[in-house]
Amino acid sequence: MLFRRSLAVLFGFLIIYACDYDPSETDPGRLDQITYAPISVATPTVPAYPAMDIPEDNPLTEAGVQLGRKLFFDPILSKDSTQACASCHLPDKSFTDGLATSKGIDGLNGRRSAMNLLDAGFQSHGLFWDGRVHTLEEQALLPPEDPLEMHFNWPGIVERLKQHRDYPTEFRKAFGIDHRDSITKYLTVKAIAQFERMLVSSGKAKYDLALTSGSGVFFTDSELRGFTMYFDKSGGRMPDAECFHCHNAPLMASNDFFNNGIQQVSGLNDFPDPGRGGVTGSLLENGQFRAPTLRNIVLTAPYMHDGRFETLEDVLDHYNSGGHPADNKNPFIRQLKLSPGQKEDIIAFLYTLTDSSFIQNPALKSPF
């Protein structure tokens, strides 16, 4: 009888305990006890620039930008944890790496030169040298799995992030996830894209200030001559250097893709790197590449998609020569007949596109 009573009492306690027990309280992956209170970040703007598109499903928030910044500089995305995005996109070099083509974790050379990320958020007609993706989110998906770059895989990356001491909390603050198992590759690239959208011109390059009335900043005579030839503003008094056709203001870039005559080929099928044509399958577009921004160009040597030119002087010599003929060569790549002094003037002007405030901005440097 006593045994039966004891059993009944024990059973009663068990029922009470079971009713009160919430297994999630002891779940170490739970994040919902952490406050999720996202603070919006204003869309970056630069006078004279077009508006930046922000995807509706990835609004800028303080926590999102900070998480993206951390992920950008963290080698956790690479297989052997030795390379981060920032390994090939160094702030001091306007987010390039100073190499002709970047090296991946296995010491292999990439196919193309690391691109300048300044104003990447304003690019609305394709990213990479060949424009093969349309958004920064799509772009960030690719390098971690590229065998020539980070050579890892997204399931492995996501698992590392889930098990990390800090990242689950930061994903919670950025995206409001309730559990660390909700971390995904898509949230990871959203964060990186948010940070990359903050990589905008300060508007304080000498070029910008010289064109701002009342700034008290003026071009030197040489810079002004270079500016005039760059934009063909002399009315025929000076040579047209034809630069602006592909590197147009305000971004000093283009939405289009060009064959600028750097590659000698016997036909449009012979380009060693088909560039845009490799994406579209169009013969016409073989050998065509994006004309990247010339802002901070003095910081981003070597030049061209394959880094074949080490100096701006080499670049000017190429354009002055007219390049190699091809059926799709841009017609403005022609013998320019610029004198040595005129080439110096154009280079002096290119120096005015240097945005020191951008590369010195502590908010864009490594948080580690």
Add this chain to the structure above:
Amino acid sequence: MNRYVLFNFKKMKYILILLITVGFGACTKEQDASAVTGSVTFSFNANYGIEAFQPVKAYTYGSKQTIKFSKLDFYITGIELLNNTGSISSDVAALIDLTSSNPSGSTITIPSIKAGSYSGLRFMLGVKSDLNKKLPKDFPSTSALANTSHYWEAWNSFIFSKIEGVFDVENNGNFDLGFAIHTGTDDCLQKIEISKSFEVTENGNIPFLFGMDVQKIFFDGTSMFDFVSSPLNHNPVNIEVLKSFSARMAQSIQLKN
């Protein structure tokens, strides 16, 4: 109990009659005419004389030279559909690219056109004046006019059209002369007006197929344009040349259906 049921049946009968009446009323109610819309589609293709136009295909130019095209694009703005009370305007602006690898680059669809009878259509080849006073940054990124590659500060104008390619001057297989014609400024704006009766019906689409004879752009009535003397034509000092190109480009466009 039975009387109660009978009473409710009678009541329900009146409600049913009322509902049917209202239902018929709703069905016969005239629809808001302005809400009845269809669409119109403009498609463009090109030929070079009697040959189909293709990028980087070689065409005879004049009597003994050869030409290949790498770019042929132009803006269409100010689209209007003409009817007996005037016209209906569309704010659609499009950059028609006849060298694009994307087939949609040569098609414009104008939605939400009021159903009814129309007698013709009108549009501008180029960027109409009020829009041309703006800058690419003034347009949303989805607009064809947000394209900074088609704006030239030296002109304070959008580049209305680009024709580019290479030229074999000696007809010896060496296409070593690049050429370009870029038009712009209000001086180069061309109006195209087509008389054609058509009926826009609810959710219907009226397709218009336009053909451009590219060869005609270079023929001034007596001879083909001399690219050897003037391969690059984009500067305001060449405005008279660019105006004549613009006019011939407009004349080269014909409705084909």
